[in-house]
Amino acid sequence: MKFLDQVNSPQDLKKLKPEDLPQLSEEIREFLVDSISKTGGHLSSNLGVVELTVALHYTMNTPADQLVWDVGHQGYVHKILTGRKNQFDQLKKYGGISGFLKRDESEYDSFGAGHAGTSISAALGFAKARDMAGDDYRVLPIIGDGSMTAGMAFEALFNAGDLNSNILVILNDNKWSIAPNVGFIPKYLNKLISSPVYNRFREDVTQLVGKIPTVGPKALNLAKKVEEGLKNLVVPDILFEEMGFRYFGPIDGHDVEALVKEFNNIKDLKGPLLLHVITQKGKGFKFAEENPWKSHGQVPFEKETYKPLKKSGAMSYTRVFADTLIELANKDPKVIAITAAMPDGTGLEHFQKVHPERYFDVGIAEQHAVTFAAGLAATGKYHPVCAIYSTFLQRGYDQLLHDVCIQNLPVVFAMDRGGCVGADGPTHQGLFDISYLRCVPNLVLMAPKDGPELQQMLATSLTINGPSGVRYPRGSASEDFVFDKNPQPLEVGKAETVCEGEEVAVIALGTRTQDAIAATQDLQQDRIFPIVVNPRFIKPLDKEYFLNLFQKVKKVVTVEEHVLMGGFGSLILEFLEENKIHDVSVIRLGFPDKFIEHGDQSIMYEKYGIDAKAITAAVRELSGTKVIAETQAEAVVDA
Numbered sequence: 001m002k003f004l005d006q007v008n009s010p011q012d013l014k015k016l017k018p019e020d021l022p023q024l025s026e027e028i029r030e031f032l033v034d035s036i037s038k039t040g041g042h043l044s045s046n047l048g049v050v051e052l053t054v055a056l057h058y059t060m061n062t063p064a065d066q067l068v069w070d071v072g073h074q075g076y077v078h079k080i081l082t083g084r085k086n087q088f089d090q091l092k093k094y095g096g097i098s099g100f101l102k103r104d105e106s107e108y109d110s111f112g113a114g115h116a117g118t119s120i121s122a123a124l125g126f127a128k129a130r131d132m133a134g135d136d137y138r139v140l141p142i143i144g145d146g147s148m149t150a151g152m153a154f155e156a157l158f159n160a161g162d163l164n165s166n167i168l169v170i171l172n173d174n175k176w177s178i179a180p181n182v183g184f185i186p187k188y189l190n191k192l193i194s195s196p197v198y199n200r201f202r203e204d205v206t207q208l209v210g211k212i213p214t215v216g217p218k219a220l221n222l223a224k225k226v227e228e229g230l231k232n233l234v235v236p237d238i239l240f241e242e243m244g245f246r247y248f249g250p251i252d253g254h255d256v257e258a259l260v261k262e263f264n265n266i267k268d269l270k271g272p273l274l275l276h277v278i279t280q281k282g283k284g285f286k287f288a289e290e291n292p293w294k295s296h297g298q299v300p301f302e303k304e305t306y307k308p309l310k311k312s313g314a315m316s317y318t319r320v321f322a323d324t325l326i327e328l329a330n331k332d333p334k335v336i337a338i339t340a341a342m343p344d345g346t347g348l349e350h351f352q353k354v355h356p357e358r359y360f361d362v363g364i365a366e367q368h369a370v371t372f373a374a375g376l377a378a379t380g381k382y383h384p385v386c387a388i389y390s391t392f393l394q395r396g397y398d399q400l401l402h403d404v405c406i407q408n409l410p411v412v413f414a415m416d417r418g419g420c421v422g423a424d425g426p427t428h429q430g431l432f433d434i435s436y437l438r439c440v441p442n443l444v445l446m447a448p449k450d451g452p453e454l455q456q457m458l459a460t461s462l463t464i465n466g467p468s469g470v471r472y473p474r475g476s477a478s479e480d481f482v483f484d485k486n487p488q489p490l491e492v493g494k495a496e497t498v499c500e501g502e503e504v505a506v507i508a509l510g511t512r513t514q515d516a517i518a519a520t521q522d523l524q525q526d527r528i529f530p531i532v533v534n535p536r537f538i539k540p541l542d543k544e545y546f547l548n549l550f551q552k553v554k555k556v557v558t559v560e561e562h563v564l565m566g567g568f569g570s571l572i573l574e575f576l577e578e579n580k581i582h583d584v585s586v587i588r589l590g591f592p593d594k595f596i597e598h599g600d601q602s603i604m605y606e607k608y609g610i611d612a613k614a615i616t617a618a619v620r621e622l623s624g625t626k627v628i629a630e631t632q633a634e635a636v637v638d639a
Contacts, residue, residue: 078101506558
């Protein structure tokens, strides 16, 4: 019987001998590859933390001791060891377990994580709560070195060193976040790891200390001073110790027995501690080791060949954006591309190959990315394009408002994953950007209905002498999409009529336009011919167009891939009120006031009533025709 078959909790894990743990680790690695090959998920990051996770649960008293995982995409092994092994066939599927940490999923998930750089701050909160309440447990944030490019991580380190609480930070150093790390921290860590002088002397001192007889604390204190002096001698400016942390390591993160010994040696030491662990992303699976970047967010694949099980022939919106930006940059030397550690996810890896001198990866630092772009734009010589997921742009909101929009600077925000993201769930849903952006003065905001319109909107954004944003979805453009190497700009603020009709108007934003068109085919059977409107521009709204529209129709359905509260439907209601139009009935379709769970996009569209079926039902309701389908529509009548 395999060791993994016997382990369903950390208590089961502790029944094993230390010499059993390497074999258990290999079994977990095999389980991960087999499982993720079928479901998809975060592969390389989890293969890299197998031994580290085993050692943590083996030596710590979880769930009493608090493991605070950064990001969460390195949490699969943690889930396997804490009773969720048999649920991995439903990983990231609707109704199944999340791909990230969730407090309501397990008592072992101390803190939910989906964005990077949060673990040390949260862990410090746990530590101070423990101290003030007089409790007794350990607190261990596990943060990847990629997350150390996030300014929030350093804010927490500074504060932790000052507060002097007992906390053990585990620095998982694999030279990667999602993409190769940038900045001085990875270079600093690499210097620490590779310094032959430091490592040789450190080993000599360790051996010397091991030979000292047990003569009391004076000898141990002397040994500690010798080691500290050595560090400062051969590696000047010991960063973490200057912050108030005792530094341990570096240690091989794939030697599980050595990790167990190290944790047992230091876990009860007082004050802020930092253990530097060296791991390899994708460890133990050849394809993931060779492609740690590509295997971060992995689609289902053949284990033997690493080929995806399914491959769409359609071009993704991400690739449409990237290739269009390349073509625009070919013609305009002012175009600059900026990513916050997501070159692959945003498609800018392709831009980098063509225009490396105009490409910048700033690390997991969205705040910096936005203000960096503002500085470039303020010179008047460049037109920067910040490609940031909708959910991650939330992290740079103050900078967007204060540094870009107040100064009316020409920065383009390319918001990938604007809408429902499916399997990644609540932390990654791009369902709030209209609400948090349309209230900001000076910003032009657009949403394309398809691939060609995304190209046109990018071309439009570069003609605007001020801030602009384009939100576009996760997924693929239509199969018949033809790439245009010379997309023409749109007239700013102009909507379009997609289908002519009468009596009822369906105002469908972005991705919902195609479903609205599909709905009209069903409605024609009932002799209902709605007007289908593609607004294109959320801000500025086409005032003249909509004034004319509401003179012709008095029944309106709005539909958007966004929350209803503060979304596009709310904008239409505000427009009606501001223009004293009181005879138009409106049904708004969109996501309700809740965080939307993970699951396939099509399931979410149907469940929350923003698909063609729901649009059809809403139009029939307004038309006085029997509603044949249940919807999540919210009727709002301003009479």
